[in-house]
Amino acid sequence: MARLLSILFVTVVILTSSVYLGEYVFREETTPLAVEESVEVVAEGLDIPWDFAFLPDGSLLITERDGRLVEVSGAGTMRDVPLSGVRARGEGGLLGIVLHPNFRENHLLYLYMTTALGIGTENRVVRFAYQGGILSDERVIIDGIPGALYHDGGRIDFGPDGMLYITTGDAGVGANAQDTNSLAGKILRLNDDGSIPADNPFGNAVYSYGHRNPQGIAWDSRGRLWETEHGPTGERGRCCHDEVNVIVKGGNYGWPTRTGDETADGMISPKVHSGLDTWAPASVAVWEDIEYRIFFGGLRGEALYETRLVGTSHEVVEYFKGAYGRIRTVRVGPDGFLYLTTSNRDGRGEPAAGDDRILRIDPKQLPDT
Numbered sequence: 001m002a003r004l005l006s007i008l009f010v011t012v013v014i015l016t017s018s019v020y021l022g023e024y025v026f027r028e029e030t031t032p033l034a035v036e037e038s039v040e041v042v043a044e045g046l047d048i049p050w051d052f053a054f055l056p057d058g059s060l061l062i063t064e065r066d067g068r069l070v071e072v073s074g075a076g077t078m079r080d081v082p083l084s085g086v087r088a089r090g091e092g093g094l095l096g097i098v099l100h101p102n103f104r105e106n107h108l109l110y111l112y113m114t115t116a117l118g119i120g121t122e123n124r125v126v127r128f129a130y131q132g133g134i135l136s137d138e139r140v141i142i143d144g145i146p147g148a149l150y151h152d153g154g155r156i157d158f159g160p161d162g163m164l165y166i167t168t169g170d171a172g173v174g175a176n177a178q179d180t181n182s183l184a185g186k187i188l189r190l191n192d193d194g195s196i197p198a199d200n201p202f203g204n205a206v207y208s209y210g211h212r213n214p215q216g217i218a219w220d221s222r223g224r225l226w227e228t229e230h231g232p233t234g235e236r237g238r239c240c241h242d243e244v245n246v247i248v249k250g251g252n253y254g255w256p257t258r259t260g261d262e263t264a265d266g267m268i269s270p271k272v273h274s275g276l277d278t279w280a281p282a283s284v285a286v287w288e289d290i291e292y293r294i295f296f297g298g299l300r301g302e303a304l305y306e307t308r309l310v311g312t313s314h315e316v317v318e319y320f321k322g323a324y325g326r327i328r329t330v331r332v333g334p335d336g337f338l339y340l341t342t343s344n345r346d347g348r349g350e351p352a353a354g355d356d357r358i359l360r361i362d363p364k365q366l367p368d369t
Contacts, residue, residue: 043072044354047298049341051097066094087116095154112154121147141194144173146184151213164190167214173258185211201250210253216284220292228281228296242279243270272307272314282328286362297327325349
């Protein structure tokens with residue numbers, strides 16, 4: 001598989017006119033800026049890259065939804081990592097990846113994958129040791145997460161508390177999200193060996209609930225957990241209203257009872273939502289310099305989005321609208337740059353030459369006004 005390293009130049013489009021959504025501001029009318037940004041294509045020719053991790057030697061370890069795990073070295077060499085047991089079906093397959101915080105010493109990594117269950121599927125998180133392009137010492141950390149054609153969640157990451165956090169979708173059954181005994185429609189929290197932390201709010205793996213299809217989690221330097229999730233696509237006659245939330249332990253984020261600006265007793269409203277627009281947010285990353293900036297990828301929105309606090313309102317801007325198609329994962333690399341995956345080969349996009357790709361962007365060059 002060929003790898004392309006090149007510098008591309010694009011015109012950034014930033015949103016300037018405001019639409020008020022409750023206390024939120026969505027800058028949605030596009031005005032071109034005379035700003036050219038260099039975007040490096042780190043890898044191309046991938047097949048639905050879902051997530052990736054940065055190895056200590058500078059390599060990237062990439063999950064492809066169809067079940068393939070790929071390592072791309074710093075020199076550009078690609079190799080497949082043998083992996084079995086993945087059932088790629090609908091939005092399920094090989095999804096999230098994260099390295100153990102002590103990976104340099106223990107070589108442990110975690111994969112979120114969909115597996116066969118009778119004629120259907122379930123999701124699980126599996127831990128492996130990884131050295132020299134080989135996975136070994138397989139251990140199931142958690143299984144029994146409901147799977148479906150749609151709403152499989154799939155993001156995993158370690159928090160500043162050293163715990164493993166896992167996002168799960170409602171598997172197409174909204175009632176799952178309100179049932180704290182179900183693993184669906186949740187953010188889960190586990191010790192690194194899969195055991196239940198003593199301070200979890202419900203005595204099980206559930207950390208927060210009332211989520212439809214969360215696919216982004218990241219922490220800022222204040223320890224706040226930011227999350228993105230997909231809003232409804234017709235359930236109960238509702239549409240859109242994708243969300244950016246700040247997650248608290250034991251919090252109920254309302255699905256399927258409330259969306260957007262709707263309120264309900266005991267349920268937490270988002271920091272910002274998309275109104276009647278659709279972002280399809282599939283990730284979130286916190287980049288910090290003097291202040292924090294929250295970025296996330298948009299699948300349906302085909303853009304890199306940013307939300308930030310301006311006065312008392314959250315403002316959303318978009319970059320590279322339509323330039324690269326569907327954007328899924330956004331992560332901050334060890335070099336401080338943003339790394340993005342495209343998802344144009346997932347059956348919902350229009351693949352361009354070289355798709356799918358991983359892009360590298362300097363966030364300091366993005367407009368901050």
